[in-house]
Amino acid sequence: MVVLASPAAAQTASQTFTIPSVTTSAPPKIDGTIDDPAWKNAAHVQLAWDFTFRRPAAEATDAYLLMDQKYLYVAFVAKQTEPIVATQHSNDQPLGADDVVRIYLWPAGDQGFEYGFVTNPVGARFQFSGENAAFSPVWDSAVKTTPDGWSATMRIPLNIMRGDGRKTWRVQFDRRIRNSNQVTEWAHAESQGGTDSSIYAGYLNGMTVSANSVRAKPRLNVYELGQYASAAAGGSTSRVGADLAVPITQTASLVATFHPDYSNVELDQQTISPSAFPRRFQEVRPFFTQGAGFYNNFNCNDCVDIGLYTPAIPTPTTGYAVEGTQGTYSFGAFSSLGVRRTDSAQAVTWRRPDRRAAILFQRQGVDMLGLHDVATFGQFQISNAHNFSVYTTLGQQTGTLVPHPGNGNYAEYGFNLYTPKSGIFGAYHEVGSEFGPVDTFSSFNDVKGPTVYAYREFDFGPKAFVQSLVLSHDFQLYHSHAGALNYFNYSSAISIQTRNKFYVELDLGSNYLNFGGVPGGFDNQDGLYISYGGNTSTPIIFSYYLGRFAAGYLHSITRSASFKVGPRGTLTLQANNTRDALDNGTLLQQWLERVSFGYQIAPGETFAIGVRKIIGTGPPFFGPGRFINGTNLSIALYKRIPHAEIYFAYGDPNQLQTRHDVILKLIQYLGADKGV
Secondary structure, three states, rough: OOOOOHHHHHHHHHHHHHEEEOEEOOOOOOOOOOOHHHHHHHHEEEEEEEEOOOOOOOOEEEEEEEEEEOOEEEEEEEEEEOOOOOOOOOOOOOOOOOOEEEEEEEHHHHHHEEEEEEEOOOEEEEEEOOOOOEEEOOOEEEEEOOEEEEEEEEEEEEHHHHOOOOOOOEEEEEEEEOOEEEHHHHHHHOOOOOOHHHHHHHEEEEOOOOOHOOOOOOOEEEEEEEEEEEEEHHEEEEEEEEEEEEEEOOEEEEEEOOOOOOOOOOOOOOOOOOOOOOOOOOOOOHHHOOHHHHHOOOOOOOOOOOOOOHHHOOOOHHHHHHHHOOOOOEEEEEEEOOOEEEEEEEEEEEOOOOOOOOEEEEEEEEEEEOEEEEEEEEEEEEEEEOEEEEEEEEEEEEEEOOOOOHHHHHEEEEEEEEEOOOOOOEEEEEEOOOOOOOOOOOOOOOOEEEEEEEEEEEEEEOOOEEEEEEEEEEEEEOOOOOOOEEEEEEEEEEEEEEEEEEEEEEHHHHHHEEOOOOOEEEEEEEEEEEEEEEOOOOOOEEEEEEEEOOOOOEEEEEEEEEEOOOOOEEEEEEEEEEEEEEEOOHHHEEEEEEEEEEEEEEEEEEEEEEEEEEOOOOOOOOOOOOOOEOOOOOOOOEEEOOOEEEEEEOOOOOOOOOOOOOEEEEEEEOOOOOOO
């Protein structure tokens, strides 16, 4: 959902939440304290508002900011009566399970790229950027635990962020206390939907750094890979390739890839959770993560998937892209050249400075032997810039797969009515019977009908046993253009978050799906999900769902528990199973069992090993079930060194059976750092 912001709130922020840029000739020590005399002259703010519970913060937090011609220096002093939570010791990993302090920066204003820098109470660092999903530059932090809390200091290079030379940046500070779910912040407004929304951020005035300090550098990533593998795994090989990013303005870049390598061992995608829909995979390939933020920025409610799905694009031999921002515009375009196949996409977004209106356009296409496919989408958004917005999306697919042009149309008309703790989001969808672009994750077509999603959150405070309760309901009803029922969904949920780390969710509902011309099926899986420590690195999870699932009655159970092994190790045990009693008397059962161990050797070095077994026949929704008997062992070692990364892997956790290969890969970053 796109939430458009309030100019009135932004004006309030400009008057109340403004700090000067304070320069220093003597850089402060980055030692986790503010003992250095330089901090006495720093700009100082207090994180006095609790965003989660919409009240003054119960725990005091002070933030300090200094700068010179090369660096920003940031300090936090956090008072804390809650037990400190710090489980992550490795850098470049999300710190969602820990207490953290964060600074957000927008060097080109609220229309430019966002940069975030995060640290936890043991000094593990994480960072993110709207410019690149793989943003991972070198920067420094240090922390120190105190009798009444903890403190942190950061040193952030200016030349890892891209601005347009303006003297006023947007800036925000926040802090999360994991045990009580409090998120305290500096700049705030009644209508904000998150702490890092640029339109509600404060202002950092008087930025006078030289152009050379913030000028983006070219980046060349060169990788060398050696693989020793069995014939079944593709055999032994070696490869060399490169990814390139060259700035063409302060806020735009030319990107290219040559003989790319996508051998990274990524997330384990194998599961036995029943679903009638295809599974969506996360994109990890550098050429596509570089510009991911420029595509698919459409507002959609109960989305009938539109836009670009890059995992559907095969590995190219070469690729070229341009992307960036200019004033109120953002733009991206790429061409992925493969073996007898070319995939391409272009996107442009314009937003009014007050965010009351936006226009988006996107085109994507595939050309290969015997196939020409093009899909275009346009969206217009308008808002009262406070709590209401409407949008219209129109699209069309043409080419080989649409022999009847009128059947490739796409339309969606929607509205959003919301507050920070509640909302109702409705839409009317109409999708042609031949719509289904090759590079789009399209769940189903030939549907038209209304959808409505609504929720209400009740908060009871960080000291209450029940901290929050959320009620939600989703309604979807689609018919084909011939009038037949294609899909409906009526689902409700009640969730409770308690102070003692328990989370309970009750799900009730019913679904019907008729897909691809085959007989439809019902799914009314109702059940209970319970977790303890779900927001920590050692969660314990149990769920039990039962009900109709197409031509049977299905019981689905998940069990998972993670335990600390010393200060840096984590052991995870998992056992899931499904039991599907078909109407014809057949009983289908399937088990998944997994044991994994991860060890954070050092801030830039990790080790992981996992063993997983899946056996049995999964519950079918369309067609017969598939029997699986597979065991997979995988091992991974990762090390980050200055301007380089080293990967060692045995096997691949994405496979059902162990892949007998050993990979050793070195990536060198010449010029700018990774993702910069």
